[in-house]
Amino acid sequence: MFTGLIRHLGTLESRSPRPGGARLRIAAPADLLERAGTGASIAVNGACLTSVAVDGRAWEADLSEETLQRTTLGRLALGAPLHLEPALRVGDPLDGHLVAGHVDAVGQLLSRPKDEGLWRFAMPPELAPMTAPKGSVAVDGISLTVVDCGTDWFTVALIPETVKRTALAGMRPGDPVNLEADPIGRYVARALALRSSDEKLARFAQGGWKS
Numbered sequence: 001m002f003t004g005l006i007r008h009l010g011t012l013e014s015r016s017p018r019p020g021g022a023r024l025r026i027a028a029p030a031d032l033l034e035r036a037g038t039g040a041s042i043a044v045n046g047a048c049l050t051s052v053a054v055d056g057r058a059w060e061a062d063l064s065e066e067t068l069q070r071t072t073l074g075r076l077a078l079g080a081p082l083h084l085e086p087a088l089r090v091g092d093p094l095d096g097h098l099v100a101g102h103v104d105a106v107g108q109l110l111s112r113p114k115d116e117g118l119w120r121f122a123m124p125p126e127l128a129p130m131t132a133p134k135g136s137v138a139v140d141g142i143s144l145t146v147v148d149c150g151t152d153w154f155t156v157a158l159i160p161e162t163v164k165r166t167a168l169a170g171m172r173p174g175d176p177v178n179l180e181a182d183p184i185g186r187y188v189a190r191a192l193a194l195r196s197s198d199e200k201l202a203r204f205a206q207g208g209w210k211s
Helices: 065-070 125-130 160-164 183-195 199-207
Strands: 008-018 021-027 041-044 047-054 058-064 081-086 105-111 118-122 136-139 142-149 153-157 176-181
Touching: 021 065, 041 058, 058 065, 125 176, 125 183, 136 153, 176 183
Parallel strands: none
Antiparallel strands: 008 021, 008 081, 021 058, 041 047, 041 081, 047 058, 105 118, 105 176, 118 153, 136 142, 136 176, 142 153
16 A cells, blocks of 8 residues: 655666566665565555565566556656655555555546646546546556546646656656556445446445345
């Protein structure tokens, strides 16, 4: 579990093919490497990966074909900056929102302001039921608040500090991004989808379980 607050930036050093996927080597600052021991969970641009090796300057993670297909991690150029977040510890402040590190889909930056203003992203229509104004969304692992949304787009307001401290500073329209919907929205959408086809669930939604 993560919070979507990015405090570490890393660099993609290498991506080598392996049976069933690939292995990434990611250079990272020392304070992140302290949390990247073998078996540790680290979110990389919003995708939860497991550390399989670490040394004094970088750590490595194996990616399945599923992860390569559903995220941007298989297409990023070597040297690309990466958002890194170690797993949440009990007692850590929850400054963003609960982020599972399970990427739902790849979206795209549509437009960004020259200075301050709204950033507009494209999203697959299947994420629309889980996206709402004032709700949360994770964009490349960053916890953001939705300002407005349609069936295949949403906007967010970004302060200069967030842009400066993340890889968003170098992002241009057309660039792909990993998207994770608000987990609350995910379960509400699922319940509503089942409600029309499940009589018991419909009764529960109306008044709870009754004998």
